[in-house]
């Protein structure tokens with residue numbers, strides 16, 4: 001069985017040894033542990049006795065030790081995760097990581113703008129006192145199913161199919177302009193011209209929104225490279241990888257989109 005990584009918060013030494021592929025694997029393994037936690041908390045009747053025995057040996061996170069050292073030691077996160085503000089996807093929980101392991105960028109619909117890209121450049125381009133790169137090795141763009149932000153953009157692009165699911169009081173509000181950032185993903189998701197007999201059903205709408213959320217992850221990955229020379233260079237120099245994934249809010253599973 002893998003040692004839970006939450007017992008090993010990131011250090012400078014660990015980060016210097018880590019490859020971008022190691023960083024991705026740490027998140028993949030963390031999500032497997034999270035799924036195992038879900039499985040244990042949803043016992044089937046036939047193995048109830050076994051579940052009770054497993055719960056006794058649950059390891060404890062040494063939060064006190066970590067907090068007391070953090071200001072003198074600093075932070076060495078190995079990944080940047082760009083995810084939605086959706087309350088059902090707290091990154092450290094679903095990847096079973098600890099305080100100090102991940103730079104989180106969260107914005108409704110997980111797209112990039114100048115502020116998010118600037119934060120990513122900071123996260124990936126950090127140097128230590130001797131000039132060695134101690135930035136994050138991985139940028140993970142994490143979309144999710146049942147995304148309200150993508151559904152909002154879908155309602156703007158296809159008002160004939162969707163009911164509006166948010167309230168904008170005036171043209172000075174910020175939500176409408178922000179959702180416009182997600183419209184390219186919606187417009188890039190087939191069908192461009194939905195069948196009016198089909199598109200009013202919940203099943204059609206959920207399927208469309210979930211596919212648009214995947215398109216959005218792919219577009220966001222492209223935008224990171226197109227809009228940031230600094231990050232593009234780190235990728236070209238094999239210092240950083242950019243990957244896309246989808247989180248399923250109904251079962252806790254993260255699926256990588258691009259192998």
Ligand SMILES: [Zn+2]
Pocket residue numbers: 084085086108109144146147148149150
């Ligand atoms: Zn969302």
